[in-house]
Amino acid sequence: MGKIVLEVRDFSFKYRQTKRRALKNVSFQVEKGSFFCVIGANGSGKSTLCNALTGLVPHYFMGRSSGEVLVEGTPVHESSVAELSSKVGFVFQNPFNQLSYTAGTVAEELAYGLGNRGIPREKMFEKVEYVAKLMRIDHILSKNPLELSGGQVQRVAFGSAFIMEPEILVLDECTTQLDPAGSEEIFDIVKRLNQKGITVVMVDHDMERVARYADKILVLDQGKAAFVGKPKSIFGDPLIENHGIGIPDYVKLSRAMKQRYDTVSDIEITEEPTIKLAKEVLGR
Numbered sequence: 001m002g003k004i005v006l007e008v009r010d011f012s013f014k015y016r017q018t019k020r021r022a023l024k025n026v027s028f029q030v031e032k033g034s035f036f037c038v039i040g041a042n043g044s045g046k047s048t049l050c051n052a053l054t055g056l057v058p059h060y061f062m063g064r065s066s067g068e069v070l071v072e073g074t075p076v077h078e079s080s081v082a083e084l085s086s087k088v089g090f091v092f093q094n095p096f097n098q099l100s101y102t103a104g105t106v107a108e109e110l111a112y113g114l115g116n117r118g119i120p121r122e123k124m125f126e127k128v129e130y131v132a133k134l135m136r137i138d139h140i141l142s143k144n145p146l147e148l149s150g151g152q153v154q155r156v157a158f159g160s161a162f163i164m165e166p167e168i169l170v171l172d173e174c175t176t177q178l179d180p181a182g183s184e185e186i187f188d189i190v191k192r193l194n195q196k197g198i199t200v201v202m203v204d205h206d207m208e209r210v211a212r213y214a215d216k217i218l219v220l221d222q223g224k225a226a227f228v229g230k231p232k233s234i235f236g237d238p239l240i241e242n243h244g245i246g247i248p249d250y251v252k253l254s255r256a257m258k259q260r261y262d263t264v265s266d267i268e269i270t271e272e273p274t275i276k277l278a279k280e281v282l283g284r
């Protein structure tokens, strides 16, 4: 097993103004360099968990917590949000919450987080340019962030996270403002960063995508960790649908083929192996 970069130990959290706990005794570990997906029904606690991994819980959101969240071995409640932001990059569900609202241009917005790091101006320009090209926002660098479309703001939000070169990226349904082609493009970038060794924790409701990308999946159900495991064992479990989540169509297809043709093969969860299975059972 690889090095653990994130660890959640028996963690619970209740927002101050609510009666029920949003997270209940959640425990799991994330290995360095892995792609870890979090799925669950609306209100199951996914965003709250992201807030806990980035220190917004307990530093920003008021409430009562117990247990521990450790980032690279240090408890989140003992680190400042600034310290954490150099280790953990975060892209919010609502990108408009992510703008600094102090920058006059997209370029300044991208450079915002670098401001306190004492990086020379030249280097800063280089980084802004690199990230802007990567996110395809180099043509809007001199625009006012308040004049952008939702999709553009989302790209800027990604750029602001990437520019800090964090070891860990936490992505909370981060392409809601983008069209399907735009979001695929972003996920390809995320996958490439992951292949370079960045640890990714991603909340997503697209089960086909989760099946394709995840090394491990956490299923949240009403604040509890219902399952933690590898994609095949999670989606292959007939009980998984009782937890308010869908399963990839490939699982349904391969399960149907398995029953109909009485094969001994595994349940498949992604496109290619399902096609292979179909060819086998149809004898082609």
Ligand SMILES: Nc1ncnc2c1ncn2[C@@H]1O[C@H](COP(=O)(O)OP(=O)(O)OP(=O)(O)O)[C@@H](O)[C@H]1O
Residues within 6 Å of the ligand: 015, 016, 017, 018, 022, 040, 041, 042, 043, 044, 045, 046, 047, 048, 049, 061
């Ligand atoms: N800022 C907040 N203040 C009070 N309660 C909150 C806050 N944010 C979330 N909650 C509550 O905490 C619980 C978990 O919500 P959370 O947003 O973490 O779930 P989620 O799985 O991300 O949902 P969704 O899929 O709708 O984004 C819900 O009952 C929600 O109402």
